[in-house]
Amino acid sequence: MSGRPTLIGEDGLRHDNRRPDELRSIKMEVGVLKNADGSALVEFGNTKVIAAVYGPREPPAKYMLSPEKAIVRCRYHMAPFSTAERKSPAPSRREIELSKVIREALESAIFTELFPRSAIDIFIEVLQADGGTRTAGLTAASLALADAGIPMRDLIAAVAVGKIDGVIVLDIDELEDEYGEADMPVGMMPSLNQVVLLQLNGVMTREEFDAAMNLAVKGIFEVYRLQKEALSKKYMLYIEE
Amino acid sequence: MANIYVANRQIVKPGDLLAEGDDAIAGSYTYKVGGKVYGTVIGLAEVKENAVSIIPLEGVVVPREGDLVIGVVVGVGVTNWFIDIRAPYKAVLNAGEAIEQFNPLTDDIRKYFDIGDYVLAKVLIFDRSRGPILTTKAKGLGKIVEGLVIDVKPSRVPRIVGKRKTMVEALTSLTNCSMTVAVNGRIWIKCPNSLLEDIVIRAIRKIESEAHIPGLTDRIRRFIEDEKRRAGIP
Amino acid sequence: MSVTPIQPPIPKLKREAIVSALKKGARVDGRGFEDFRPITIELNPIPRRSNGSALVKLGNTSILVGVKISVERPFPDRPSEGVLQVHAEFVPLASPSFEPGPPDENAVEVARVIDRCLRESKSIDLGELVIVPGKYSWSIYNDIYLLDHDGNVTDASTLASMAALNVARLPKLVSVENDQVKIDYGTMDKQLPVKLNVVTVTLVKIGGYILLDPNLDEEILAEAKVTVGIDSGGRIVGIQKSGGGLSVSELNYAVDTAIKKSRELLTLLEKALKTV
DSSP, rough: OTOOOBOOOTTBTTSSSSTTTOOOEEEEEEOOOSSSSSSEEEETTTTEEEEEEEEEEOSSGGGGSSSOOOOOEEEEETTTTTTSSOOSSSOOOOHHHHHHHHHHHHHHHHHHGGGGOOOOEEEEEEESSSHHHHHHHHHHHHHHHHHHTTBBOOOEEEEEEEEEEEEEESSOOOHHHHHHSSSEEEEEEEEGTEEEEEEEEEOHHHHHHHHHEEEEEHHHHHHHHHHHHHHHHHHHHHOOO | OEEEEOOOTOOEEEEEEEETTOOOOOTTTEEEEETTTOOOHHHHHHHTEEEOOOOOOOOOOOOTTOHHHHHOOOOOSSSSEEOOSSSSSSSEEEEEGTTOOOOOTTTOOGGTTTTTEEEEEEEOOSSSOOOOOOEEHHHHHHHSSSSSSEEEGGGGHHHHHHHGGGHHHHHHHHOEEEEETTTEEEEEEOOSSSHHHHHHHHHHHHHHHTSSSSSSSHHHHHHHHHHHHTOOOO | EOOOOOOOOOHHHHHHHHHHHHHHTTTTSSSSSTTTOOEEEEEETTTSSSEEEEEEEEEEEEEEEEEEEEEEOOOOOOOTSOOEEEEEOGGGGGOOOOOOOOOOOOHHHHHHHHHHHHHHHTTTTTGGEEETTTTEEEEOOEEEOOEOEEEEEEEEHHHHHHHHHHOOOEEEEEEEEEEEEEEEEEEEEEOOOOOOOOEEEEEETTTTTEEEOOOOHHHHHHHHEEEEEEEEEEEEEEEEEEEOOOHHHHHHHHHHHHHHHHHHHHHHHHHHHTTT
16 A cells, blocks of 8 residues: 555654553543533543533433433544544444443443432543544543542543554554554453453454553553542642642 | 551542451442452542541432432422422422412412522432422421522532531631531521621632641631631621 | 433343353353354345345344445545445344334444454455446445344344355446446346455353353343454454453453354354355
């Protein structure tokens, strides 16, 4: 294929000078919206995602409620200006699928049985997309749930690993996703060693899958550490005053 | 013997390992799996011997039977009102629990409470399948007609009340305002004048944002005294 | 927006029967943990109107796939490739819980998972499907129709899609002159360039046990589910986890089992295709 960029240089570094096992620069901030019960802004390099949580609150319709637990409603959505070409704001098949896998991941962490007959709403907006938007969105949504005070088994930390030019790398960006051989988003409840989101888009051998999973776990523990730091920071600010 | 990994009043987060061991006890807002006790919310740890629990810093409060709440009337039926109490569930106040000898044929219940009214009420019935159902039959309950009502984070109510009501007593005695603190994070305030009203509200906001920092009651006392001095109030 | 599905509860006795059987190392329908239900593959049940079709039964789950092929303009960013699209419909005749309407998230997920497995493995050589670069290429529409739902729709759908694509034939290309193409849609001609076969293998976790090929009851009870795409070369060509969490070692076990069991599906598929 012509015009395919070199993803791993001769020095073994990636197109943005990262080592294969290096995350992009990550920023996290909790409590960024006034109206939402919980919110968070998360950036992985140029990928920028905001998440808001409302609830537990009354579901919009009676048929939606469960006598056993809170229902979880989740939307992963990309802003029209977040992509290289304007994205239609109507939900795409991709967004429908990602909303589902993200909802299931979050639902496995929330103690929904504490709030029967109610709804917990999670809204994720991708503001700028440069690869890893679902994992950044899941990371942000889990912070927003914590910020809303909704009891959870653990935070969910997530990152995408990939295979580019035959090398397994951490936290792939859009260019690496587009021209690489595989993209594998992974989300975990790190304290419980539970993988709650896993997709593989691409081809890997059994051995490569092992290597990719190990690298993902390593990255996830770093993302988890940053999440805890971001949560603490919200309460540190007042002490410094 | 249980290993406890947190200190009293330490800030903990969801997924934090708080304690470990067969005899470690998981208190409120924690859970135990595989002999380990984890936190479920952001809050302050409370350690009592082998037991760890958390006082949450965020989150909704689901009221319990007997709790005092302040609600807003959002709907009126023939014989009842629908009341928003900032909980995941809309509350119901039946006319019979508010009006003596209510007669649906002759009484228009909107004359008693109308949409938009604040109502001070008690939770009468609330279980997993029903409610919350309210009552205003006891003394002091009913429509709020004077003063003002402010919303605070429901998770801050215990700090605003304080241990053995120390905080709320400090607030009222120093400002001469009266305060009714409802568990659903609404506070009814009546003050002698607007200067004092302003001071008490700012003091409450300070409690809200500094709930996790020790020495709060003394800090609030000093804050109110300083503010009164600045405003020229004796 | 994705919403927690409200499912009719499984009767407690049934639930207990399933779980207590698992504790004894068995399943209620008599299968072992790593057994598929009986599988049949019928080729070309829609011979007149589709370019290729297959009906797969996996136990009581029944999937019909029809392939339609037409000439269209290639995507501008892939001017020298044909187009492959996978869609799935969970039509209301297949289950009392299905309603008419556009594909819901479950149908979208199944279609997209299979689409990715076929695409990423390069199972079909899309480069061979171009007629005039930038102007004309073959578009392959692989439509999955769920007729009867008794769990594990994904594996049955992948198998049916692969079978239908293998037997599908392109309409006859009559002539290409002055950038004009003439197609005789009534005459079936060459086979599709299928380079390798792909199957998916789905496992669920119930009460700590990992089971292959869940039926509907098992699927509703499952704490977690994982689907692994495997090609005829034994490579992993896609993974989709849904539901709740799995430990890394449980995932590794699931992937190993999927690779091992994929051979059975591939053998079955190859055997069926030999009958054409």
